[in-house]
Amino acid sequence: MFDQSQAYKEKKVLGNEIKQPIHCHIEQSIPDRRIASPHFHDAIELLYGFSGSAYVFVSGQSFRMGPGDLIIINSQEVHGIFAEKGNDVQYLVIKLEPEVLYSTSRSLFESKYVLPFTMAKSSPQTLLQQIEVANTSIPETINNIMAEFSKQDYGFDFAIRIHICSIFLAVLRHWRHVGITVGMNDDLSEDDLVLMRQTFQMIENQYSFPLTAKEAADACNLSYSYFSRKIKAITGRSFTELLNYVRITEAEKLLTTTDLSITDIAVSVGYTNTSYFISQFKQAKHISPLRFKKATSKSI
Known part of the structure; x- marks a missing residue:
């Protein structure tokens, strides 16, 4: 890797x-x-x-x-x-x-x-x-x-x-x-903040490996349904959306700072299927990983 x-x-x-x-x-x-x-x-x-x-x-x-x-x-x-x-x-x-x-x-x-x-x-x-x-x-x-x-x-x-x-x-x-929200509920309890930090840290440390919401819930000693509802309520995103978000962000770094192939980058950030990685990247960035890499090298 x-x-x-x-x-x-x-x-x-x-x-x-x-x-x-x-x-x-x-x-x-x-x-x-x-x-x-x-x-x-x-x-x-x-x-x-x-x-x-x-x-x-x-x-x-x-x-x-x-x-x-x-x-x-x-x-x-x-x-x-x-x-x-x-x-x-x-x-x-x-x-x-x-x-x-x-x-x-x-x-x-x-x-x-x-x-x-x-x-x-x-x-x-x-x-x-x-x-x-x-x-x-x-x-x-x-x-x-x-x-x-x-x-x-x-x-x-x-x-x-x-x-x-x-x-x-x-x-x-x-x-x-001006009415811009930062994507988090103002009425957060200390337990909510602990859960949020624990979840973010888990994703940051394990995004390159297979990781499911059920496994994350178990690690937090919570039921899958409660964990999923809480994460969505706190961040406005599902656990899977947060995980994909981090993976795509990490892929951006590799696309702009290395000469790795698209397939190698997909594997490095936790995707076992290159086509799925490309579809997720296009959904998040509205551009394919290859075009993103080429556009970046030309613009800067």
């Missing part, structure tokens, strides 16, 4: 002023050139445009980022960046491990706010345009982050962590204000 560590992963940029789990830097590029080839990483990434414009490829879609626009790239999402013709491109890059969004301990109360950013394509919006961002506290928060970097006063790294959390809060409140 393919070892996913062979796939290209983003290298750390030298000169990182804040060590992991937070990384911030200003990216600059001349026009009409590739800034970053398709890659993925565990960190959540925010891009905030200052000047020029760039095309940001995220999980099979292309977004144009201009001044004042905010791009949200979830953990494990395949993405790449290409500077558009015209002016020089400059934007702020903020990368953070998901744990940064939690308090000292990973409280279950906070999980429902953080989870939309921790699974690839689980957040409802990748690009927030300048007209949307301007109506939030995000521009002021970005200015505060830049000021902290400039002054580097005592505790500036801690201050930047607080500002980053403020950006995510502003995004969540914006979504709620």
Whole structure:
């Protein structure tokens, strides 16, 4: 089976002023050139445009980022960046491990706010345009982050962590204000959150092997019918839909970062039948895996 560590992963940029789990830097590029080839990483990434414009490829879609626009790239999402013709491109890059969004301990109360950013394509919006961002506290928060970097006063790294959390809060409140849902019920009990995290972790660890809802229910010490109803109520998707979603997301990474055949990729992400994999991929992405691979290599 393919070892996913062979796939290209983003290298750390030298000169990182804040060590992991937070990384911030200003990216600059001349026009009409590739800034970053398709890659993925565990960190959540925010891009905030200052000047020029760039095309940001995220999980099979292309977004144009201009001044004042905010791009949200979830953990494990395949993405790449290409500077558009015209002016020089400059934007702020903020990368953070998901744990940064939690308090000292990973409280279950906070999980429902953080989870939309921790699974690839689980957040409802990748690009927030300048007209949307301007109506939030995000521009002021970005200015505060830049000021902290400039002054580097005592505790500036801690201050930047607080500002980053403020950006995510502003995004969540914006979504709620405009009626965008994140696919989870607000009235979640602690037991629901425990089940959700346990199920997601199970899928992430075992997606490449045969896994059924009955086996997942047994692992959670729940009946199949209760487990299935709960997962659907919490996430809006069935267990099988969640499993296929993760498998397709993993397939995206291999399609864009390796030279594996479609059949090898299908096997690597848990499909025993290549035709079924192709049909599931087309249903999720509205494009075949082969065309997706070719389109990606041309666009970035």
